[in-house]
Each structure stands twice: as C-alpha cells, then as structure tokens.
Amino acid sequence: MMTYLVRRTLYSILVLAGINLVTFFLFFSVNTPDDMARLQLGGKRVAQEAVERWKAERGYDQPLYFNAQAAGVGKLTQTVFFESSAKLLRLDFGKTNENRNIGWELGNRIGPTLALAIPILLISVTLSIILGLGLVFYRHTVLDTWGVVVLVGLMSTSSLFFIIMGQYLFAKLMVITPVSGFSPPPGMFKFLLLPVLVSVIAHLGPDTRLYRTLFLEELGKDYVRTARAKGVSEWAVLGRHVLRNSLIPIITSIGLLLPALLAGSILLETFFGIPGLGTFAVDGITSQDFSIVRAMVFFGSFLYVITYLLTDFAYAWSDPRVRLK
Amino acid sequence: MKIVVLWTDWVVLLVLLGTLTYGWKVMRQPHLAVTWRKAFNTATGTSAATVLAVFLVIGLLDSLHYRPAIAGKADAYATETRSVLDDILHQQQTGRERSYSAPLAYQGYEKEATVIDGQATRAYLRLQHGGAHLDQPEQQWAADVLLRTVAGVGLGLLLAAAATALVVLLLARKRRQGLGMAWRSLRRGQVGFPLRAVLLTLTVLAVLAGVMTMLATAYHVLGTDRVGNDLLYVVLKSIRTALVIGTMSTLVTMPIAVGLGICAGYLRGWVDEAIQYVYTVINSIPYVLLIAAVVLILMVFIDNHPDLFPTSAERTDARLFFLCIILGMTSWTELCRLIRGEVIKLREAEYIQAAQAFGVGTWRILSVHLLPNVMHLILISMVINFSGLVLAEAVLSYVGIGVDPSMQSFGTLINTARLELSREPTIWWTLATAFTFMFSLVLSANLFSDAIRDAFDPRATHK
Numbered sequence: 001m002m003t004y005l006v007r008r009t010l011y012s013i014l015v016l017a018g019i020n021l022v023t024f025f026l027f028f029s030v031n032t033p034d035d036m037a038r039l040q041l042g043g044k045r046v047a048q049e050a051v052e053r054w055k056a057e058r059g060y061d062q063p064l065y066f067n068a069q070a071a072g073v074g075k076l077t078q079t080v081f082f083e084s085s086a087k088l089l090r091l092d093f094g095k096t097n098e099n100r101n102i103g104w105e106l107g108n109r110i111g112p113t114l115a116l117a118i119p120i121l122l123i124s125v126t127l128s129i130i131l132g133l134g135l136v137f138y139r140h141t142v143l144d145t146w147g148v149v150v151l152v153g154l155m156s157t158s159s160l161f162f163i164i165m166g167q168y169l170f171a172k173l174m175v176i177t178p179v180s181g182f183s184p185p186p187g188m189f190k191f192l193l194l195p196v197l198v199s200v201i202a203h204l205g206p207d208t209r210l211y212r213t214l215f216l217e218e219l220g221k222d223y224v225r226t227a228r229a230k231g232v233s234e235w236a237v238l239g240r241h242v243l244r245n246s247l248i249p250i251i252t253s254i255g256l257l258l259p260a261l262l263a264g265s266i267l268l269e270t271f272f273g274i275p276g277l278g279t280f281a282v283d284g285i286t287s288q289d290f291s292i293v294r295a296m297v298f299f300g301s302f303l304y305v306i307t308y309l310l311t312d313f314a315y316a317w318s319d320p321r322v323r324l325k
Numbered sequence: 326m327k328i329v330v331l332w333t334d335w336v337v338l339l340v341l342l343g344t345l346t347y348g349w350k351v352m353r354q355p356h357l358a359v360t361w362r363k364a365f366n367t368a369t370g371t372s373a374a375t376v377l378a379v380f381l382v383i384g385l386l387d388s389l390h391y392r393p394a395i396a397g398k399a400d401a402y403a404t405e406t407r408s409v410l411d412d413i414l415h416q417q418q419t420g421r422e423r424s425y426s427a428p429l430a431y432q433g434y435e436k437e438a439t440v441i442d443g444q445a446t447r448a449y450l451r452l453q454h455g456g457a458h459l460d461q462p463e464q465q466w467a468a469d470v471l472l473r474t475v476a477g478v479g480l481g482l483l484l485a486a487a488a489t490a491l492v493v494l495l496l497a498r499k500r501r502q503g504l505g506m507a508w509r510s511l512r513r514g515q516v517g518f519p520l521r522a523v524l525l526t527l528t529v530l531a532v533l534a535g536v537m538t539m540l541a542t543a544y545h546v547l548g549t550d551r552v553g554n555d556l557l558y559v560v561l562k563s564i565r566t567a568l569v570i571g572t573m574s575t576l577v578t579m580p581i582a583v584g585l586g587i588c589a590g591y592l593r594g595w596v597d598e599a600i601q602y603v604y605t606v607i608n609s610i611p612y613v614l615l616i617a618a619v620v621l622i623l624m625v626f627i628d629n630h631p632d633l634f635p636t637s638a639e640r641t642d643a644r645l646f647f648l649c650i651i652l653g654m655t656s657w658t659e660l661c662r663l664i665r666g667e668v669i670k671l672r673e674a675e676y677i678q679a680a681q682a683f684g685v686g687t688w689r690i691l692s693v694h695l696l697p698n699v700m701h702l703i704l705i706s707m708v709i710n711f712s713g714l715v716l717a718e719a720v721l722s723y724v725g726i727g728v729d730p731s732m733q734s735f736g737t738l739i740n741t742a743r744l745e746l747s748r749e750p751t752i753w754w755t756l757a758t759a760f761t762f763m764f765s766l767v768l769s770a771n772l773f774s775d776a777i778r779d780a781f782d783p784r785a786t787h788k
Contacts, residue, residue, distance in 0.1 A: 285621050
C-alpha cells in the first residue's frame with residue numbers, strides 16, 4: 001500500500017512539472033515578454049527603455065530557456081523559465097499588473113469558492129446516488145422509463161438556462177433569494193442558496209443517469225443472484241451489495257466531477273457575483289493580465305493533481321485489489 | 326459570382342466527404358454494417374438522426390459561401406460574403422425593424438416617440454415589415470395568422486404525404502408486393518427498419534417548417550431582437566457555428582489522438598509511458614482555464630500581428646478555428662485513451678500476429694492493419710462529444726472566451742439576451758428561441774449518441 005501511494009505521489013510531482021512546462025511555453029513563447037510589456041504599457045509607441053524596465057522589474061530580462069552567457073549551471077538556472085518555475089513550485093505567484101499579491105488574493109478567494117463547491121458536491125452526489133438507486137429499484141416500470149426521459153431532458157438543457165431561469169423565478173418573481181452578491185459567513189447562506197440549487201439541478205441529469213447504468217450493470221452479476229437466493233431483501237441488495245461494489249466507478253466519477261465544479265465555478269461566480277477563484281480568473285482575462293491567468297492555470301492544475309491523488313488514495317481505501325497490485 | 330471557401334467551410338466539406346466515404350466502406354464491410362444497422366434500428370435513434378440531418382442541411386447551406394458580383398461591372402465583387410442560407414432567408418435578413426417586437430407582432434413592443442396629427446406623442450408604431458400587408462391589423466391579424474397557420478399545416482402534411490407515398494412505392498417495388506400490402510406493413514412497423522418513426526418525425530418537422538414558412542413571409546415568426554434583427558434568421562445562422570464547433574473540435578486533433586493512441590497501444594514500453602504522461606499532463610490542466618489562457622494569448626497574438634489577418638471575417642474565422650483546436654485539445658485525451666485500449670486488445674488478434682510472423686514492418690502494421698480497425702472509435706467519439714461541445718460553446722461565449730462576439734452563435738445570442746428577463750415588460754422570446762433550438766439540437770445528438778453507444782458497446786447488448 002505504501003509503495004503504491006508513494007509512487008502515485010511522485011508521479012503527481014512529475015505531472016506538475018510537465019504542466020509548468022506547458023503553461024510556460026504557452027505564455028512566453030507565443031507572445032514574447034516584449035509583446036507583453038507593450039500590451040501593458042500601451043500600444044506600439046512605447047520607448048524601448050520602458051519595455052526593458054518593465055521586464056527587469058519582473059525578472060523577464062533574461063533568456064527564456066537557455067542562457068548561453070552564464071557559466072556552468074547558470075546556463076540553465078539564470079533563465080526566465082527556471083526563475084518563474086521555481087517561484088511557482090514554491091507557490092509564490094508574484095504580483096498582478098496592479099501590484100497586488102496574487103498569492104494573497106488566492107488565499108482570500110479560495111474560501112468563497114469552497115463554500116460554493118463543497119455543498120454542491122455533497123448534495124449532488126448524495127442526491128444522484130439516491131435517485132439512481134430509486135430508479136434501479138423501480139426498473140422496468142413506467143416510473144423508470146419516465147425518470148430516464150426526464151434525466152435525458154435535463155442533460156440536454158444548457159446550464160445557462162438553469163441559471164437564468166433560477167434567477168428569474170427565485171430572485172425576481174418570488175423574491176426568496178438575492179439575485180447575486182456575497183457576504184462573509186453569518187449572512188452567507190442566503191447568497192449561496194440559489195447558486196447551489198441551480199448547480200445541483202444542472203448536475204442531476206448526467207450523474208443520476210451514470211449511476212443508474214452502473215447499478216444496472218452490477219445487478220446482472222452472480223453475487224447479486226446469490227444474495228437474492230439467500231433471501232436478502234431488494235433494498236438490502238441495492239444498498240449493501242450493489243452500492244458498495246459500484247464505489248470504484250462512483251469515486252472515479254466524483255474525481256471527474258471536481259474539475260467540472262471548478263470549471264462551473266467560473267460560470268456560477270461570474271453570474272452570482274461571488275468573489276471566488278472563478279471571478280479572479282475572469283478578471284484576469286478581461287484585463288488581459290497574463291500573471292493572473294498563468295497563476296490561475298497553475299493553481300487550478302495544482303488542485304486537479306491533488307484531486308487525482310486523493311482519488312487514487314480513495315481507490316486504495318475502497319478496493320483491496322488496488323492496494324495489493 | 327465568386328465562390329469563397331473559408332477555413333471552416335473546408336473542414337465542413339471534408340467532414341461530409343469523410344463521413345460519406347466511411348458510410349460507403351461500412352456498407353461493404355459486413356461486420357461494421359451489422360453494428361451500424363443496429364444503431365439505426367431503434368425508433369429513438371433514427372428519429373434523432375432525422376432531426377440531426379435537418380440541422381446538418383441547414384448548416385451545410387450556410388457553409389456554401391460566395392461573393393455576389395456587382396451589377397454592371399465585370400470582375401467586381403461585393404465585399405460582403407454571403408451564404409446560400411442568406412439567399413433563402415433574404416427577406417428575414419434584410420427585413421429589419423427598429424427594435425424589439427414580439428413573435429408575430431404587427432406593431433413595436435415599446436412605445437416610440439412620434440408625431441401624430443402635428444402633435445408629438447409616444448405610441449406603438451406599426452412595424453416596417455412584420456404584418457405590413459394588413460390594412461386594419463386589429464381586425465385582420467387573428468384571421469390572417471390562423472389562415473396562414475392552417476395553410477402551413479396543410480403544406481407540411483402534403484409534403485409528408487408525398488414522402489410517405491414515395492417510401493411506400495419504393496418498399497412495394499423492393500419487396501415485390503402490392504401497394505396496399507406495403508402500406509400495411511409500414512403502418513404496423515414490420516419493415517425491419519424504423520421507417521415509421523422516421524416518417525412520423527419528418528411529418529412533424531414538415532408541419533413545423535410549413536407553418537414557419539407561411540408565417541415568415543409576412544411576419545417575424547420568432548420576434549426581433551434589440552437591434553431589430555429577425556430572430557429566426559439569427560438562430561438559423563447560429564446552427565452552423567454550433568455544428569462546426571461540435572464536429573471540428575474532435576476532428577482537428579484527431580490525427581494526434583489516433584497516432585499517439587495507436588503507437589502507445591502497439592509499441593508499449595517507454596513509448597506508452599511517455600504518451601500516457603503527455604495526456605495525463607494535458608488532462609490535468611482545468612479545461613476552462615486552458616481555453617481562457619489560449620484565447621487570451623491568441624487575442625494578444627492577433628492584435629500584435631495585424632498583417633496576418635487582413636479582414637475581420639478572417640479574424641473571426643481564425644478565432645473560431647483556434648477555439649475548435651483548443652476545445653479539441655481538451656477532449657483529445659479521452660479519444661487517445663480509448664484507441665490505446667482498443668489497440669492493446671487488437672495487437673493480440675490473430676491477423677496482427679500473422680502480420681508480425683510474415684515480417685511486415687511496424688509502420689505498415691500500424692497504418693494498414695490497426696488504423697482501419699479503430700476508425701469507428703473516431704466517429705463514435707465525435708458523436709458522443711458533440712452535445713457537450715455545443716453546450717460548452719454557449720458557456721464559453723457567455724464568459725467571453727468563446728467565439729468572436731460578432732459571430733452568430735447560441736452563446737452570443739444568449740449573452741446579448743442575458744438581461745432581457747429583468748426588463749419590464751419581460752422580453753422572453755430571445756432566450757426562448759435560443760434555448761429551444763439548442764435543446765432540440767443537443768437532445769437529438771444525445772439520443773443518437775445513446776443509440777450508437779448501445780450498438781457498439783458489447784456490454785449493452787443484453788439490456
């Protein structure tokens with residue numbers, strides 16, 4: 001078990017290094033630091049000195065990948081790539097164009113994002129599993145057929161529809177929740193209610209359908225027949241045997257759901273005006289701030305890799321076959 | 326007239342050609358033909374495919390671009406690039422109003438400042454095009470709309486009846502039966518192929534189209550948007566964008582996915598490890614952020630190199646093209662993993678081992694023996710990814726990292742309408758139009774992909 005976990009952890013670090021290389025290539029090779037400086041300082045008529053000063057302030061005045069003028073190891077270390085990568089791996093993200101500390105911003109903004117993502121994750125997974133089990137219990141009946149029809153309909157509806165309709169119904173017509181906004185913990189609940197509800201409904205279609213298929217697949221197996229032959233009740237078969245054996249694919253799907261949540265948070269946060277990581281990324285895009293977007297890409301990937309690692313650990317915990325391999 | 330072929334047009338035509346070639350090959354290979362026939366053998370699957378085909382035809386008509394010649398001058402062409410769809414919808418494209426008007430309305434939705442009998446007042450003004458043929462709209466409007474609807478239904482039913490008659494005729498000839506016999510077996514669904522479902526779907530579509538056309542000659546069927554564009558025109562133009570994004574994204578990165586997948590699966594060892602590492606890395610970057618980053622980088626690149634993109638149409642098209650590439654990058658890994666898995670299974674097959682024993686080169690095994698046998702995976706993954714990509718486009722355009730704002734798409738349409746529900750009085754038709762069309766496109770794609778998945782997934786057969 002230990003070797004398995006250590007191996008997965010080491011591999012994750014390797015993956016992080018790869019991500020760093022890819023993002024660096026994207027951000028520094030397509031547009032050179034000179035282009036970036038001109039963009040920030042404004043237009044084509046910027047003096048070369050100003051460009052040089054801007055680059056020097058950020059440490060972008062060295063060669064990108066390979067410094068032929070330096071000596072020894074310096075050939076590789078005295079480069080933009082090495083310097084900025086070393087900082088990123090230490091989780092030092094530098095400053096935005098308006099001179100705010102990105103690391104501090106991330107620390108402030110991760111709270112609202114998690115306050116949104118964790119309830120969504122918990123509620124939608126539990127609800128989907130319960131509904132999936134329910135549909136399987138009533139399989140081959142009218143309830144199941146129509147249930148699937150509704151699920152496919154939900155799957156085919158754009159999440160924008162749920163958001164816009166949610167805001168229209170709950171905030172404009174019924175005035176139960178505010179349209180958008182956010183406040184720190186004591187008053188947080190009413191602001192989170194609508195985004196969480198909308199997101200849970202949007203996730204319900206694909207998730208429940210997936211779980212239903214998983215459970216149906218398990219139901220066809222021999223151990224289920226044995227359990228039934230022993231006289232175990234149908235709910236006990238579903239809850240104790242089928243659910244437990246479907247855990248691996250469920251964990252996989254949750255692992256895949258987490259990234260979707262992060263992606264969804266960009267949409268939800270901009271829509272509902274929640275000052276989380278998503279809005280930060282969108283701010284970076286609209287103000288064309290490369291340092292914010294690069295930090296967000298790396299930080300987002302970092303969260304992903306951690307999630308995948310946790311998924312691997314969860315596999316090992318839930319399935320002895322993985323541990324012993 | 327000068328024919329213009331945009332980048333994305335090339336891709337659309339290539340996709341069509343590729344699909345037709347593949348279809349022709351499938352017909353000749355019994356094992357593939359059986360599976361594909363199974364996919365089309367369910368009523369939902371074929372009905373969904375019929376609806377999809379209608380969308381495809383609209384998209385195709387919109388992909389045939391040309392620049393009209395300027396009258397009276399030789400070798401001079403208008404700067405505007407038009408498509409065949411623009412010609413069909415000429416009345417809708419040019420029949421602009423001043424601002425919002427409700428579906429089928431004959432007057433504006435909001436009061437406008439005007440002069441009546443020498444006095445400046447605010448009143449509901451007649452539309453310039455919608456219902457302009459009515460003298461006394463208050464009395465005539467309801468009767469006119471009803472008449473046109475009935476005529477449209479009649480037209481649709483007539484068309485559907487003609488199609489059914491043709492099918493019955495062909496069926497009777499093929500089975501060497503009498504016409505009555507063929508009609509009865511068709512009606513009972515005993516023809517071995519869900520023809521009945523297809524004809525029913527076609528009937529519904531024909532009636533809808535008939536009503537739309539009869540009404541569209543005199544009204545704005547779906548209303549107009551803020552600047553007075555006919556929404557029917559806008560939403561039909563959006564279909565092409567959705568189709569291009571839905572299919573092209575999988576296709577542009579397909580060579581990489583197929584090449585790497587086959588190599589990883591067949592060669593194994595360090596090649597496999599390296600390829601797996603590459604796709605794990607790309608998979609680990611959150612796709613929205615990756616797309617955001619690339620679109621941002623691209624915008625800066627286009628700004629810095631104006632000489633590469635002389636016209637705004639090329640800029641818009643280039644942005645769509647790169648958006649497809651980057652969307653493909655995010656779904657690429659899934660296809661690569663699938664192909665790798667399939668090849669790992671195939672390399673143990675007898676014919677591959679026979680090829681190895683005969684000393685066939687690795688390159689030849691990869692290209693001649695393995696490639697044709699994973700081709701169906703590409704088409705399947707294209708169909709399965711399609712709906713997700715269409716939905717993703719709307720979301721991305723909404724956040725501002727999708728297609729160019731000047732390009733007609735579901736995302737930009739929803740984006741312009743985002744605040745309309747909070748207006749007083751509420752303007753509902755823009756969003757309703759966008760969501761209805763998107764829903765029917767995505768739903769039919771989902772149902773069709775379900776049918777295909779069921780046909781190709783061996784585990785699904787016992788269900």
